[in-house]
Amino acid sequence: MTARKSGQNGAHKAAIRQENEAQILAAAELVFADYGFKGATTARIAEIAKVPKANVHYYFSTKEALYRRIMEDVCDHWLQAASTFDNSTNPAETLRGYIEAKMDLSRARPHGSRIWAHEIIRGAKFSSDYISTTVKSWLDSRVVVINRWIAEGKMDKVEPYSLMYMIFATTQHYADFSRQIEIFNNNNPLSDEQFTDAKENVVRIILKGVGLA
């Protein structure tokens, strides 16, 4: 294949790089989600990505570098869902939007949620900085909003952190524990209908639970 056949300026090489990196990242996300950082192996990642193991190390110098890259991706998506909390005029609408966004993220990217779970369970060795700065700032500012709603008598007086933890836990449960839910559902993954129903139930219980229904 000549240079002319592809786009100009080394577009083919760039495409190869992008393709391979994407393949490796997708495989790594799967393997890290199943086994966490320590339990995952580069050989297994290579196998799933369908590239020789040496090629994994050509694109990502170390297992840790690959892991950190995956964590960045996971955090980016988390922040994206978080932004739903911005429109803070109507408490019920805002909370509903946030819960629904987090539920949808659990459905769309369960592996990311599982990687995060591994990371925290193990003690957040790689991400404690990110949590104590970026995530904590985000959370604290939402707590302020919730406290304002409470002060304005728009909702019940609840501990905002407890509420947020409940939302974190419940929404992520549908990703992290989907295998358990599947078994309870007679060994069938939740259908789109069942998931939508679950989402509505979660929203309703929480909104009513804090006096927003």
Add this chain to the structure above:
Amino acid sequence: MTARKSGQNGAHKAAIRQENEAQILAAAELVFADYGFKGATTARIAEIAKVPKANVHYYFSTKEALYRRIMEDVCDHWLQAASTFDNSTNPAETLRGYIEAKMDLSRARPHGSRIWAHEIIRGAKFSSDYISTTVKSWLDSRVVVINRWIAEGKMDKVEPYSLMYMIFATTQHYADFSRQIEIFNNNNPLSDEQFTDAKENVVRIILKGVGLA
């Protein structure tokens, strides 16, 4: 030390066995909780248990045998907390009792909860039988109770599974994600006071959320 010095009939040997097994089990619980089955190493377990690695294999033939034993323990404790759901006359009292029992279990035995989380995240390879029989039976019978409460107009019409998943997720979050909670709490573990407060908030939000307040 002679046989006479200890109780009769080989009590000393039995005591040694019990002591060592307990030490190894405690260490294994810690290590499996941090790294899951695959990521945990027998060398690390031996180190924490303060016995030579060969001794770990003297008491537990393989890493998998040790892991299964730990899983049994975890399940036993889970079933113990589950029994709180038995007194099913008063919905609010029953649910409150169950939620509080699960919260207390997360506080008292966080490692067990984390091991369970690892196990499910990975796909419940060792425990799918236990879940699809024992746990599912337990859950389905509680769902019947909740549906009866709903039919009797004692609480809102909610999807019982969604409600139970919310309780699982939220209570276990205080064990599995305690490191994250700690960071949000300015790098301090929740005090007994804060935990009691969180527990009460969780109970209040859920009970009110399903129309039991």
Add this chain to the structure above:
DNA sequence: ATTTATCTTGACCGTTTGGTCAGGTTAAAA
């Protein structure tokens, strides 16, 4: 056509892994 830069990979290396074992110590039984 030749050079250069990037991509590819089988073979390899030192270390760590789960697990074994021979030979020892200790306590219970005879």
Add this chain to the structure above:
DNA sequence: TTTTAACCTGACCAAACGGTCAAGATAAAT
């Protein structure tokens, strides 16, 4: 006291681990 059964452990092993590298293949630039 002697025998027996259980406990203990340093040393070891094959396999799997993360990572390296030299040598070749491919495509872009000259």
